[in-house]
Amino acid sequence: MDFALSEEQKMFRIMFEDFSTNEIAPIAEEIDHEETPPLNVLRKAARQGFLGATLPEEYYGANLDFVSYALLIEALARDCVSIAVTLGTHVSLVAMSILSGGDDAQKEKFLPLLASGEALGAFAMTEPDAGSDTTSLETKAIPDGGEYVLNGVKTWVANGEIADAGMDTLFLAFAEAPEGITAFLIPADTAGLTVGYREPTLGLRSVPFHTVYLEGCRIPMANRLGGGGEGREIAERAHRRMAITLGAAALGVAEDSVDVAAQFATERVQFDVPIAEKQAIQNFIAESATEIEALRYLVYHGAWQVDHGDNSAFDASVVKAFSARVARCVTDRMVQVMGGYGYMEDYPMARKYRDARALGVMGGPTELHNVLIAQDVFSAWDVEITP
Amino acid sequence: MDFTFSPEHEALRRMIREFAENEVAPIAAEIDREGRVPFEVLHQMAEMGLLGVCFPQEYGGMGAGEAGYCILMEELGRICTSTATNVGAHIGIGAMTIYLDGNEEQKRKYLTPLARGEKFAAFLLTESDAGSDAAAIRTRAVRDGDHWVINGTKTFNTNGSFADIATVMAVTDPTLGARGGITAFIVETDTPGFEVGRHEDKMGIRGSSTAELVFEDMRVPHENVLGKVGEGFVAFMKSLDMGRLTLGAAGLGGAQAALDWSVQWARTREQFGVPLAQKQSVQWMIADMATEIEALRSLVYRVAWMVDTGQPFTQVAAMCKLYGSEVASRAIDRALQIHGGLGYSRDYPIERAFRDARIAEIFEGTNEIQRIVIASRIFREHGVRISP
Numbered sequence: 001m002d003f004a005l006s007e008e009q010k011m012f013r014i015m016f017e018d019f020s021t022n023e024i025a026p027i028a029e030e031i032d033h034e035e036t037p038p039l040n041v042l043r044k045a046a047r048q049g050f051l052g053a054t055l056p057e058e059y060y061g062a063n064l065d066f067v068s069y070a071l072l073i074e075a076l077a078r079d080c081v082s083i084a085v086t087l088g089t090h091v092s093l094v095a096m097s098i099l100s101g102g103d104d105a106q107k108e109k110f111l112p113l114l115a116s117g118e119a120l121g122a123f124a125m126t127e128p129d130a131g132s133d134t135t136s137l138e139t140k141a142i143p144d145g146g147e148y149v150l151n152g153v154k155t156w157v158a159n160g161e162i163a164d165a166g167m168d169t170l171f172l173a174f175a176e177a178p179e180g181i182t183a184f185l186i187p188a189d190t191a192g193l194t195v196g197y198r199e200p201t202l203g204l205r206s207v208p209f210h211t212v213y214l215e216g217c218r219i220p221m222a223n224r225l226g227g228g229g230e231g232r233e234i235a236e237r238a239h240r241r242m243a244i245t246l247g248a249a250a251l252g253v254a255e256d257s258v259d260v261a262a263q264f265a266t267e268r269v270q271f272d273v274p275i276a277e278k279q280a281i282q283n284f285i286a287e288s289a290t291e292i293e294a295l296r297y298l299v300y301h302g303a304w305q306v307d308h309g310d311n312s313a314f315d316a317s318v319v320k321a322f323s324a325r326v327a328r329c330v331t332d333r334m335v336q337v338m339g340g341y342g343y344m345e346d347y348p349m350a351r352k353y354r355d356a357r358a359l360g361v362m363g364g365p366t367e368l369h370n371v372l373i374a375q376d377v378f379s380a381w382d383v384e385i386t387p
Numbered sequence: 388m389d390f391t392f393s394p395e396h397e398a399l400r401r402m403i404r405e406f407a408e409n410e411v412a413p414i415a416a417e418i419d420r421e422g423r424v425p426f427e428v429l430h431q432m433a434e435m436g437l438l439g440v441c442f443p444q445e446y447g448g449m450g451a452g453e454a455g456y457c458i459l460m461e462e463l464g465r466i467c468t469s470t471a472t473n474v475g476a477h478i479g480i481g482a483m484t485i486y487l488d489g490n491e492e493q494k495r496k497y498l499t500p501l502a503r504g505e506k507f508a509a510f511l512l513t514e515s516d517a518g519s520d521a522a523a524i525r526t527r528a529v530r531d532g533d534h535w536v537i538n539g540t541k542t543f544n545t546n547g548s549f550a551d552i553a554t555v556m557a558v559t560d561p562t563l564g565a566r567g568g569i570t571a572f573i574v575e576t577d578t579p580g581f582e583v584g585r586h587e588d589k590m591g592i593r594g595s596s597t598a599e600l601v602f603e604d605m606r607v608p609h610e611n612v613l614g615k616v617g618e619g620f621v622a623f624m625k626s627l628d629m630g631r632l633t634l635g636a637a638g639l640g641g642a643q644a645a646l647d648w649s650v651q652w653a654r655t656r657e658q659f660g661v662p663l664a665q666k667q668s669v670q671w672m673i674a675d676m677a678t679e680i681e682a683l684r685s686l687v688y689r690v691a692w693m694v695d696t697g698q699p700f701t702q703v704a705a706m707c708k709l710y711g712s713e714v715a716s717r718a719i720d721r722a723l724q725i726h727g728g729l730g731y732s733r734d735y736p737i738e739r740a741f742r743d744a745r746i747a748e749i750f751e752g753t754n755e756i757q758r759i760v761i762a763s764r765i766f767r768e769h770g771v772r773i774s775p
Binding site: 001002004265276286293294297298304315321367370371378 | 759
């Protein structure tokens with residue numbers, strides 16, 4: 001048993017925190033307000049190797065282990081959950097799916113584009129009638145002369161459009177093929193692909209969530225990721241990685257919220273003393289710090305599992321459900337500690353609170369993960385339960 | 388990073404689990420009903436070396452470290468919280484004080500028989516007017532030549548009625564308070580003037596003994612001062628830090644048992660034509676338990692690792708105690724709900740576990756005190772000192 005980060009991981013963490021403090025913190029409020037993905041910062045992140053964080057060097061990646069990558073997400077989320085989600089979607093859902101499921105040609109073609117930031121990965125699974133339940137998809141992929149023809153509508157596509165300025169989007173989209181659900185890599189300029197409505201969101205306002213229309217999109221066989229019918233497995237594995245990624249984001253936002261509110265409590269004087277002297281405030285802080293410490297090594301453990309092969313569905317769902325709850329409860333308490341200042345958009349807590357709420361909804365709502373956890377627990381006793 | 392247990396710790400867990408299931412489980416209901424300490428179990432554990440699980444072999448211990456001790460408490464907590472309480476009071480705070488602050492001679496003389504389980508330990512701190520505010524104790528020790536004469540009354544002493552060796556906190560200089568005015572002593576309980584008073588009748592952990600102890604002109608040799616004169620408060624607090632972590636481990640075991648019972652029941656109990664397991668209300672209770680258990684597990688063993696690698700752990704140990712006791716209480720509460728009437732019946736173990744779990748939110752520092760310990764560390768980082 002050894003819970004210590006390696007010297008290298010500790011060094012990376014300092015580097016990540018410096019980057020976040022210097023590059024992310026100054027623009028976090030602005031990009032939330034203007035609801036734009038920060039292209040300049042993403043390019044800087046690309047130069048640091050963050051956009052290819054876990055990709056091998058041969059694809060111009062930074063070759064980080066997943067624990068280090070989780071530290072990166074955690075550090076970014078301390079200042080801005082939106083950036084953490086954009087990066088997490090790009091790396092955990094798209095790039096790593098290509099890395100683990102793609103053939104050599106696909107890796108050589110797409111991974112350098114993603115690592116260098118020439119293209120940003122977008123994940124297209126959800127449909128109007130397929131949210132938690134993705135057992136069947138309305139989007140169809142029909143084989144036609146060595147190609148597939150895709151038709152359908154995808155909603156809530158994270159990173160759906162990175163506007164102009166020379167950054168393309170690479171969609172990882174899932175469709176029902178004759179062999180079953182199949183994954184496809186679709187560049188944004190593919191004929192028949194249209195990026196539509198952008199969802200106005202409570203939080204994560206700089207992450208562009210779009211509806212994407214696929215109308216007679218002809219996708220060559222070379223762009224099918226994995227075999228026909230292997231899409232479900234690819235998606236599930238991506239979601240297991242994303243659960244840990246969002247867990248790391250939850251950890252970051254919760255940590256920084258306590259820092260911000262604790263500092264506020266030492267300065268805010270009521271009834272002649274700083275409110276830090278009040279036990280009600282101390283309890284809010286102590287309960288939050290305790291939950292954060294309980295979460296911390298659940299996240300690192302999940303990341304360590306990814307580094308050692310694959311994390312189990314049970315562990316992924318535990319991290320996802322618990323981290324979403326912690327982020328939500330902690331940010332809620334810290335809004336309360338700061339009172340009116342917690343509610344004002346002039347202070348960062350309101351944004352953190354809005355952002356944190358997304359974590360219980362995206363990547364599978366907590367309710368779905370609860371069922372998956374129960375499913376795993378009962379499966380040890382040969383009881384099969386369905387969502 | 389490596390989240391796996393060593394083969395030694397795995398083997399230790401197997402040994403303890405087998406023992407707990409074969410020897411402790413059959414008597415758990417009985418000792419609760421009869422309100423008796425299961426000495427036969429404690430003696431067996433002594434023979435297995437478990438009563439010195441965390442202490443170095445040179446003092447008669449097993450040398451399995453804090454992680455080994457947490458494994459012991461987790462496995463006992465799964466089966467019988469009373470037994471875990473007896474063991475925790477003996478190892479975690481009683482003997483631990485001597486291990487942490489005793490000199491070489493004291494360790495040879497007192498820790499060694501305790502670690503071997505030849506003698507039992509207790510940790511005497513609480514008084515009628517000094518609970519959370521431990522520095523408010525009034526038990527007085529006055530120097531008389533090469534002895535100290537101790538007078539006072541200690542309350543709620545786990546193992547106090549049968550312990551052979553006790554660590555006692557007493558005021559040695561009333562003008563100085565917690566820092567400098569309180570001293571810890573090792574007391575042999577057959578010393579004249581050491582009297583056992585009333586036994587408490589408790590809601591739960593009824594297979595543990597909680598007694599009042601009265602000291603009347605009890606003469607303790609100066610060589611039995613633990614650590615330095617005036618430094619007893621700090622010594623006791625250090626032991627409590629250690630004890631808190633292992634309460635989290637016992638809570639982990641208790642919560643796991645609640646989950647296991649619930650799963651077993653939910654898969655067989657049918658209502659509306661299907662097992663309860665098919666109902667999402669029940670699935671969610673199961674999922675919440677399983678999730679909190681995983682979070683607690685990672686916290687407990689990470690803090691054990693911090694102790695074993697010599698890192699500061701006061702704040703995180705308080706988190707283990709706070710979170711562990713709450714997770715255990717929530718889990719057993721959900722288990723009771725899933726079992727319905729059967730959960731409420733004294734014919735089934737849920738009812739006992741429900742009563743047993745409640746104590747962990749209270750003893751070894753109430754959860755309110757744990758929150759203060761945690762918050763004070765955080766505010767200190769922001770330059771503000773808070774008082775309880």
